[in-house]
Amino acid sequence: MPITIAPNRRPRREARRDTGTAWTFVSPAVLIIIGLGIAPMLWSLVLSFQANDLVTPSRWVGLENYDALVQDPNFGRAVRNTLVYTVLFVPLSLVLGLALALVLNQRIRLVGLYRTLMFAPFVISLTAQGVLFSFILDPEFGVANSLLHRLGLSPQGFLTDPGQALFVLIGISLWSGTGFCVVVYLAALQEVPPSLVESARLDGAGRWQVLRHVVLPSLTPVTVFLVLWQLIQSLQVFDLVYVTTRGGPLGSTTVIVYFVWEQAFKTFTAGYGAAAAYVLAAALLIIAVAIRLVRRQGATTR
Structure with a gap:
C-alpha cells in the first residue's frame, strides 16, 4: 500500500x-x-x-492652462530668471566647492575648523539666510552700504535694484550651497587611490597633470551627483526669494516656484499654478534622464 x-x-x-x-x-x-x-x-x-x-x-478646461503659459510673459520672465540663476549657480558652486576641497584636503593647521566653517552655512535654513542678508544688504541701514561708504564707494541697491537683485540672490546661494559641494568633494578626495597619484608623480606628472588625469576622472561620479543635486536645488529655489524680494523688484527675481505660489495662493488661480508646476516637473525629469543617459554612455565608452 x-x-x-x-x-x-x-x-x-x-x-x-x-x-x-x-x-x-x-x-x-x-x-x-x-x-x-x-x-x-x-x-x-x-x-x-x-x-x-x-x-x-x-x-x-483641458490644455488651456498650458496654452496660456506659453503666451504668458510673466511665466516667460520667471523661466528666464530661473535659467539665469541655474546657469550661474550650478557651475560656480561646483568649481568653488572643488577648489576649496582641494585646499582643505592638504595638511594645514586648523583644517578641521576650516572645514566646519565651510559647511556651517549649508546647515542654516534659506529662510534664516534671507532674513540675515536682508538686514546686511538693506540700502539705507545695512552693513554692506556702510562699508562701501567707508571705502569711498557709492551705495548700492542690492536687493532693491532690478539689475542687481537676481545676482545678489545667486551670491547668497553660493555662500551656503558651496559648503555642501566642499564636504562631498572632500569625502571623494579621500577615496582617490594614493597609489595612482604616486605613480603619476613618479612618471613625471606635475600637480596640474595629476589633477587633470588622475583626480578629476576619479571624481566623475561625485560630480555627476552634485550637478544633478544642484540643478534640482536651483530650479526649485523659493524660500530665499520669498523672504528677501517677494519676486521683485519689478519681477526681476520671480522664479518658477515663486510664480507657482503666486498663482495658487495670491491670485487664486490654482489650476494655472498647477500647470506651471508640472512644466517644472517635466523639466526636472528630462534633465535627470539626460544626465543618466550621458553618464551611462560615458561608462560604456570607457
Missing part, C-alpha cells in the same frame, strides 16, 4: 505570517508616502487641467 505524505504547510504559514508582520511595520510609512506624496501629485495633475480657485466648483 503506497504511503501518502501530507504536504508540509508550516513553511507557507510562516511565510504568510512573516509577510503580515512586515506589512504591519511598513504600512504606516506607505500610508504617509501615499497621503503626502502620491495623492497630492495626482490631484495636482488633475488640477492642472481645470479652472480652479480652491473656493468655487472647478471647471474642466
Whole structure:
C-alpha cells in the first residue's frame, strides 16, 4: 500500500505570517508616502487641467492652462530668471566647492575648523539666510552700504535694484550651497587611490597633470551627483526669494516656484499654478534622464 505524505504547510504559514508582520511595520510609512506624496501629485495633475480657485466648483478646461503659459510673459520672465540663476549657480558652486576641497584636503593647521566653517552655512535654513542678508544688504541701514561708504564707494541697491537683485540672490546661494559641494568633494578626495597619484608623480606628472588625469576622472561620479543635486536645488529655489524680494523688484527675481505660489495662493488661480508646476516637473525629469543617459554612455565608452 503506497504511503501518502501530507504536504508540509508550516513553511507557507510562516511565510504568510512573516509577510503580515512586515506589512504591519511598513504600512504606516506607505500610508504617509501615499497621503503626502502620491495623492497630492495626482490631484495636482488633475488640477492642472481645470479652472480652479480652491473656493468655487472647478471647471474642466483641458490644455488651456498650458496654452496660456506659453503666451504668458510673466511665466516667460520667471523661466528666464530661473535659467539665469541655474546657469550661474550650478557651475560656480561646483568649481568653488572643488577648489576649496582641494585646499582643505592638504595638511594645514586648523583644517578641521576650516572645514566646519565651510559647511556651517549649508546647515542654516534659506529662510534664516534671507532674513540675515536682508538686514546686511538693506540700502539705507545695512552693513554692506556702510562699508562701501567707508571705502569711498557709492551705495548700492542690492536687493532693491532690478539689475542687481537676481545676482545678489545667486551670491547668497553660493555662500551656503558651496559648503555642501566642499564636504562631498572632500569625502571623494579621500577615496582617490594614493597609489595612482604616486605613480603619476613618479612618471613625471606635475600637480596640474595629476589633477587633470588622475583626480578629476576619479571624481566623475561625485560630480555627476552634485550637478544633478544642484540643478534640482536651483530650479526649485523659493524660500530665499520669498523672504528677501517677494519676486521683485519689478519681477526681476520671480522664479518658477515663486510664480507657482503666486498663482495658487495670491491670485487664486490654482489650476494655472498647477500647470506651471508640472512644466517644472517635466523639466526636472528630462534633465535627470539626460544626465543618466550621458553618464551611462560615458561608462560604456570607457
